[in-house]
Structures are given as structure tokens and as C-alpha cells.
Amino acid sequence: MLPVTRYAFLVSPSHNRVYAQAAPALAVAEMAVLAERAFEGRLRDVGTTTLGGLPYVTFTLDDAARPDTAGTDLALLSALSSAYALFVVDGDGDDATLRPVTRAAVDLFDSDLLTVQKYAGKTNEDFTRLLVNVTVAATDRPRDLAGPWTTRPDGARRRLRVLDPMAGRGTTLNQALVRGWDAAGVDVDQKDVEAYATFLRTWLKNHRLKHTAGLSTVRRDGRSLGRRFEATVGATADEYRAGDTIAVELVNADTVRAADLFPAGHFDAIVTDAPYGVQHGNRASGTRGAGGRSTPHDELTRSPVPLLTKALPGWVRLLRRGGAVGISWNVRVAPRAALEDVLRDAGLEVLGDVRDDAAPDPWHGFEHRVDQAIQRDLVVARKPR
Known part of the structure; x- marks a missing residue:
């Protein structure tokens, strides 16, 4: 059975208040497109949750550790428009902890x-x-x-x-x-x-x-x-x-x-x-x-x-x-x-x-x-x- 990793990313803060309100739902829609097109069904369970009063998008990814896919998978996640910080989620419910993941450097120039x-x-x-x-x-x-x-x-x-x-x-x-x-x-x-x-x-x-x-x-x-x-x-x-x-x-x-x-x-x-x-x-x-x-x-x-x-x-x-x-x-x-x-x-x-x-x-x-x-x-x- 392929390993399954649960992830969460913190949605980027926006200087535009109206866009900030829409950002979590837009991030879920963007993730759903990538799940269908770029991850070939290996990325599932996309949703939103609030942790510590902040909005996160959560999802699971099958076989994330395979050497022929892991680097590209991480780069795809790092390129998301609203992903501010990426974490692996360990545990469930109130006992869940977030383990930081170093994002891939997909941008060649300063923001x-x-x-x-x-x-x-x-x-x-x-x-x-x-x-x-x-x-x-x-x-x-x-x-x-x-x-x-x-x-x-x-x-x-x-x-x-x-x-x-x-x-x-x-x-x-x-x-x-x-x-x-x-x-x-x-x-x-x-x-x-x-x-x-x-x-x-x-x-x-x-x-x-x-x-x-x-x-x-x-x-x-x-x-x-x-x-x-x-x-x-x-x-x-x-x-x-x-x-x-x-x-x-x-x-x-x-x-x-x-x-x-x-x-x-x-x-x-x-x-x-x-x-x-x-x-x-x-x-x-x-x-x-x-x-x-x-x-x-x-x-x-x-x-x-x-x-x-x-x-x-x-x-x-x-x-x-x-x-x-x-x-x-x-x-x-x-x-x-x-x-x-x-x-x-x-x-x-x-x-x-x-x-x-x-x-x-x-x-x-x-x-x-x-x-x-x-x-x-x-x-x-x-x-x-």
C-alpha cells in the first residue's frame, strides 16, 4: 500500500481585505485543478480548516516519498498561488501537530x-x-x-x-x-x-x-x-x-x-x-x-x-x-x-x-x-x- 501523507498550508495574507476573504476557497479550487491535472488522482481530501485562528488548506498525498515524483510534487505545491507555509500534519484532532516543510525554490527572482x-x-x-x-x-x-x-x-x-x-x-x-x-x-x-x-x-x-x-x-x-x-x-x-x-x-x-x-x-x-x-x-x-x-x-x-x-x-x-x-x-x-x-x-x-x-x-x-x-x-x- 502506498504511503499517504497529510499536508496543510497556511493561506497567504493579502493586503486586499476582500481578496483575503476569498483566498481559502480559491486555494481549494486551485488545489482541485492540480489534483485532477498534475497529480493524477494521488492528491485527495482537499478542504479548509482553522488552526490557531488562521485558515489552512489541508489535503492528503499518496506516495509522496517516491524519488521519481517527490521533487516535482514539492515544486508543484510550492508554486501554489496562496501557499504561504507548508506543513506535514502528524496526528489527528486536538493532538495534531504541524511539522514545517522547506518549500522548493520555484521562483528565480525576488518577490x-x-x-x-x-x-x-x-x-x-x-x-x-x-x-x-x-x-x-x-x-x-x-x-x-x-x-x-x-x-x-x-x-x-x-x-x-x-x-x-x-x-x-x-x-x-x-x-x-x-x-x-x-x-x-x-x-x-x-x-x-x-x-x-x-x-x-x-x-x-x-x-x-x-x-x-x-x-x-x-x-x-x-x-x-x-x-x-x-x-x-x-x-x-x-x-x-x-x-x-x-x-x-x-x-x-x-x-x-x-x-x-x-x-x-x-x-x-x-x-x-x-x-x-x-x-x-x-x-x-x-x-x-x-x-x-x-x-x-x-x-x-x-x-x-x-x-x-x-x-x-x-x-x-x-x-x-x-x-x-x-x-x-x-x-x-x-x-x-x-x-x-x-x-x-x-x-x-x-x-x-x-x-x-x-x-x-x-x-x-x-x-x-x-x-x-x-x-x-x-x-x-x-x-x-
């Missing part, structure tokens, strides 16, 4: 890469990490979450590649960078692209990391498609000198033209936080109602559905077969069924599709309140192989 940026409308970095995690877990290589590398069909190793086609000021790009993944983004707002370029160059210099960074113009058929910020960075000086670098780029362009900016099948995961329709509206051209160029004939709407309908075919072209798309949005401006229909129409398979015979869980446990006007949820879909 201030994720937290130091402050601006109105920034998505909570813990939620962005959750969205990235469940999207990568939905791919045909879910255990890639454990490290920076993925293996190509020919056996060669390369870094995981993540695209945010509505990147704003780069919250998703930073989440990918801190994990050692190549990251790319598109955003129509030139000020956001310039702000991100300034931030990342300053951060790299302040941390004395070997890197290159610069802005250039993207051209095709003699026409300018927008400005492109590109950076390459080494986690260490030796890795940089050896050419073992992480690539980050952000292009100032309309997201509906994303397929013109990158090679087809280039990305493993596409992750984006759709505009919530509160501060900004959306146009099918890809332009948000404020801060960017507009197309006069595009009707301004609070719903992201018209924009996604036009943009998703291009995004899907950039996604490798077996890759996944994860989108978060405000359910107050668009029902879940509408986003699922758009994803299906683009040729993707929706995970947890309630129209299938399979039970919809665990993909329907992420809806939560952000503020009075925003009730956020996420949907994930996979490109067939």
Missing part, C-alpha cells in the same frame, strides 16, 4: 518583481499567479508547473512560453518571468507599454542582473505595427554569459493583430485578464475605451465578448497544440456561457464544460467578489492536439 508596481486597476498578483497556474495545468504537460522547462516532442528542452494578449502593465509577464518562463505580451495602450519598459529596466538594474533591454519598431510589409520592448535576462551572471537567458517582450499593438507579431504555435499558454467594463469599455478592434487609439465604427461596450470574438482566432493560431487559454473576466458584464461559446467557436475545448457528461468541478470554483461592480471568474480551454 518585489510582483509587488513593487502600484497603479490603479492592477490585478492582485496572487490571483494572476492562480490564473497562470490553472491555465498551465490545463495543458497536456501540466507538471511543467514545477519548473522553468518544458520538453519538445523531439526531446529537446526549452523554457515554457506564456503570452498575455491584453497585458496592460505586465502583471502576467512578471509572473512568468519570476518562474523562469519566456513571456510576451500585447497591449494597445502605448503609455502602459512605456511604463512597463521603464519599470522592468529599472528593476533589472537595481537588482544588478545581467540583461539587455530596449525598444524597437515592429514592421511588416513596410508598415509599422507598433513598438516592441524586448529584454533578455540571466538568473545568474554565469547563465547570462552562457546564453541561458529568459526572454520578455511587450508589443504596443492591437490584440486582434497578435497573430502578425509572433510565430504560429509559439506559446504553451495564453493568459489574460479581460477588461472588466467598469473604468474602460471595450471595442472589437482591441482598443479599450480610454487610453488608446480607437476605431470609429467599433461600438463601445462593457462586455469583453465582441473583442474576444474577433481576437481569439489569432490567439489560437499562436498557441501550440495541447496548449491552453485562461481568461478572467467580470461576470456582471458577460455571462460564463457567452465566453464558453466564443472559446468553442475558436476551436478550443472548454474545461469543466457543463454541457458535457463529466462533472463540471473543479473548474467552476473560482468566482469571487472584487468590489461592488466586479464579480470575477475565470474560464480555461485547451487547443486539441
Whole structure:
């Protein structure tokens, strides 16, 4: 009989009080996705409990000590968005004790890469990490979450590649960078692209990391498609000198033209936080109602559905077969069924599709309140192989 270990992790405190209230339930939903996708049924009994007045998520894991799985298992648990401290639980009930577990070092860079940026409308970095995690877990290589590398069909190793086609000021790009993944983004707002370029160059210099960074113009058929910020960075000086670098780029362009900016099948995961329709509206051209160029004939709407309908075919072209798309949005401006229909129409398979015979869980446990006007949820879909 395989050994079974019971674990508990302390849920990360959040500076956002509303998100802190939702965090335990979101952590359980994230764990349920990983249990299904990355642990192949070996992780079970996911739930919450209060110990010493603090919220913990508890679960059991079969065969955690096997040498061929233990390192990857620990890295997967260490990568969870809300795991603050991990423990083995010894005993039961009032006699239970918590034995600390040293987490795997899955992040290559300091956490201030994720937290130091402050601006109105920034998505909570813990939620962005959750969205990235469940999207990568939905791919045909879910255990890639454990490290920076993925293996190509020919056996060669390369870094995981993540695209945010509505990147704003780069919250998703930073989440990918801190994990050692190549990251790319598109955003129509030139000020956001310039702000991100300034931030990342300053951060790299302040941390004395070997890197290159610069802005250039993207051209095709003699026409300018927008400005492109590109950076390459080494986690260490030796890795940089050896050419073992992480690539980050952000292009100032309309997201509906994303397929013109990158090679087809280039990305493993596409992750984006759709505009919530509160501060900004959306146009099918890809332009948000404020801060960017507009197309006069595009009707301004609070719903992201018209924009996604036009943009998703291009995004899907950039996604490798077996890759996944994860989108978060405000359910107050668009029902879940509408986003699922758009994803299906683009040729993707929706995970947890309630129209299938399979039970919809665990993909329907992420809806939560952000503020009075925003009730956020996420949907994930996979490109067939």
C-alpha cells in the first residue's frame, strides 16, 4: 500500500481585505485543478480548516516519498498561488501537530518583481499567479508547473512560453518571468507599454542582473505595427554569459493583430485578464475605451465578448497544440456561457464544460467578489492536439 501523507498550508495574507476573504476557497479550487491535472488522482481530501485562528488548506498525498515524483510534487505545491507555509500534519484532532516543510525554490527572482508596481486597476498578483497556474495545468504537460522547462516532442528542452494578449502593465509577464518562463505580451495602450519598459529596466538594474533591454519598431510589409520592448535576462551572471537567458517582450499593438507579431504555435499558454467594463469599455478592434487609439465604427461596450470574438482566432493560431487559454473576466458584464461559446467557436475545448457528461468541478470554483461592480471568474480551454 502506498504511503499517504497529510499536508496543510497556511493561506497567504493579502493586503486586499476582500481578496483575503476569498483566498481559502480559491486555494481549494486551485488545489482541485492540480489534483485532477498534475497529480493524477494521488492528491485527495482537499478542504479548509482553522488552526490557531488562521485558515489552512489541508489535503492528503499518496506516495509522496517516491524519488521519481517527490521533487516535482514539492515544486508543484510550492508554486501554489496562496501557499504561504507548508506543513506535514502528524496526528489527528486536538493532538495534531504541524511539522514545517522547506518549500522548493520555484521562483528565480525576488518577490518585489510582483509587488513593487502600484497603479490603479492592477490585478492582485496572487490571483494572476492562480490564473497562470490553472491555465498551465490545463495543458497536456501540466507538471511543467514545477519548473522553468518544458520538453519538445523531439526531446529537446526549452523554457515554457506564456503570452498575455491584453497585458496592460505586465502583471502576467512578471509572473512568468519570476518562474523562469519566456513571456510576451500585447497591449494597445502605448503609455502602459512605456511604463512597463521603464519599470522592468529599472528593476533589472537595481537588482544588478545581467540583461539587455530596449525598444524597437515592429514592421511588416513596410508598415509599422507598433513598438516592441524586448529584454533578455540571466538568473545568474554565469547563465547570462552562457546564453541561458529568459526572454520578455511587450508589443504596443492591437490584440486582434497578435497573430502578425509572433510565430504560429509559439506559446504553451495564453493568459489574460479581460477588461472588466467598469473604468474602460471595450471595442472589437482591441482598443479599450480610454487610453488608446480607437476605431470609429467599433461600438463601445462593457462586455469583453465582441473583442474576444474577433481576437481569439489569432490567439489560437499562436498557441501550440495541447496548449491552453485562461481568461478572467467580470461576470456582471458577460455571462460564463457567452465566453464558453466564443472559446468553442475558436476551436478550443472548454474545461469543466457543463454541457458535457463529466462533472463540471473543479473548474467552476473560482468566482469571487472584487468590489461592488466586479464579480470575477475565470474560464480555461485547451487547443486539441
